[in-house]
Amino acid sequence: MSAPGDVAARGRVELRGVGKRFRVDGRELTVLDGIDLVIEPGEFVTILGASGCGKSTLLRLLAGLEHPDAGEVRHDGRAIAGTGLERGLVFQEPRLFPWLTVAENVAAALLNAPLDADAKRRAVAGHIAMVGLGGFERAYPHQLSGGMAQRVAIARGLVNRPGLLLLDEPFGALDAFTREQLQDELRALQAREGFTTVLVTHDVEEALYLGDRVVVMSPRPGRIRAVIAVPLGQPRDRADELLGRLHHAARAALRDTLPLAA
């Protein structure tokens, strides 16, 4: 079911007419409206928007933590009915279990994986090494820096070798230096392993630097405002001229989305 190598063949995402409403103080609030988007296997898509534009809700729909009120969300052709190990999820905070060591936190994602104990051990060790934390297997979360803890969260998100990795502002709480370092590591990892990636961010530079395509969203109700393709390979130069030009386009699209009162 999750043999390595076939990862790049999976991870196709389809959103068709997706809508989502929440009740806030007894009032219906439309958070997402008419979202249509297809993400191809192996693609790295960033979702960019101001807070309150529904981008996190969109990611939670993909994760299966929320269910759409309208339209459908499909992963590899199947409607997403709930959470599953075929999708990895990384939150803004590391959200590690404080009573488990690094290795145990990563292994926690494999509890219900169809692997024998030996394969699980190898997968855990391999993914800890992959995020550069070899030697920290037995450390507890409170002994780690923010960047290290988020690396563990990424290892936990990938250890099932999901076809789709979902990240909700994963680097937002890190210092600038660590953020750039982890961006590069994630992009290199994704280029090597080929999993489809959806990353939510409010940082224009991050969205452009990482994404093959940048989906710009407008708030209230959350809609797709523009989709900007970034025709650059990997690795990228942060000072690339094209990135600079796209930066202006993205900012313009984003600015149009803001209500005048804001």
Next chain:
Amino acid sequence: MSALPNPAAGPTAGRATGPARRALRGVLPPLLLLAAWQAASTGGLADPRLLPPLERVAAAAWTQLTAGNLRDSLLRDLGGFALGASAGLGLGLLLGLSPLAGRLLRPSFDALKGIAVFAWIPLIAIWFGFGEASKLAFIALAAFTPVVLNVDEGVRGVPAPLREVAAALAWTPWQRLTRLVLPAALPSILTGLQLGLIHAWLATVGAEYFLAKGSGLGGVLIEGRDRFDMAQVLLGVLLLGGVGYALNRLADLAARRLTRWRTA
């Protein structure tokens, strides 16, 4: 070259005296108090009938300990605690895990916990008689309340972000209980058990003092009072304090070992 001292041993051994010395400071006031007591009773400052010298307390200790009064109280305490804490764990888990049970039972429990535990003594005496059963019931009741409160609070306090992680990792309900809820609630559960242990010990002497006369430290106090033997009364007080302190320390150590991930 075999005579070279281990350089690592020096500073480590030096540091080790720090906590030990700090612990000693805590022992100092009671020691001073004992010395003042002894000086007062032997120096004629206090009436030895009201404040007997330490050697008479020590002699009383020998008779009472060999009579098994301390053992009886401890066994009664632990028996009642085990009953009350198990029931408290059960109800606390039920309240915390089941929203329906919580909504149904929590208000009644909150009302009941406001009743001072000693107010139950007449009822318990009538329901369970004046024998061992009523003492155990009283001790169990004393341990029960803090355990329920803290277990309930700990279970409900599992952080929502971690619940989402468990959902994202497709954990089964059983895995969520054993690998998320119980570990997350463990510090709170241990606090409840520790409080339960203290309350049970207070209730033990209460039960022995106010319920039927019999063996145990409560009996030692009553007997000392009736015979106006202050050495025996003071011995009872000293033993109660000492055992209470020891139980609390043991619970502290156990709790720290069980939640080593917080400090390791």
